[in-house]
Amino acid sequence: MKEDWVRIYSHSQAYNVEIVKALLADNNIESVILNKKDSNYFFGEVELYVSEEDVLIAKQIIDKNAL
Numbered sequence: 298m299k300e301d302w303v304r305i306y307s308h309s310q311a312y313n314v315e316i317v318k319a320l321l322a323d324n325n326i327e328s329v330i331l332n333k334k335d336s337n338y339f340f341g342e343v344e345l346y347v348s349e350e351d352v353l354i355a356k357q358i359i360d361k362n363a364l
Contacts, residue, residue: 302329303352306345306359309334314343317359324358326351 305328306317314330321328326347334341347355 301349302346303349304344304346305352305355307342309340309342311343314345317345320358320362321345321347321355324354326355326358328355 306314308314311330311332311334318328318330329346331344331346334343
């Protein structure tokens with residue numbers, strides 16, 4: 298992942314993050330998922346990152362879709 302990427306969304310369930318990633322992809326915004334969830338104890342978050350230049354539009358898309 299590049300240095301200028303910003304976390305814009307996180308959730309404890311990976312499928313919720315995948316839905317947001319697909320929504321952003323539909324709007325031509327590249328994103329990266331970083332899974333910080335512990336595989337043994339199932340705690341932690343799955344995070345979604347976008348480049349700095351896409352942060353504002355990505356947040357607007359997420360807010361518009363109430364995710």
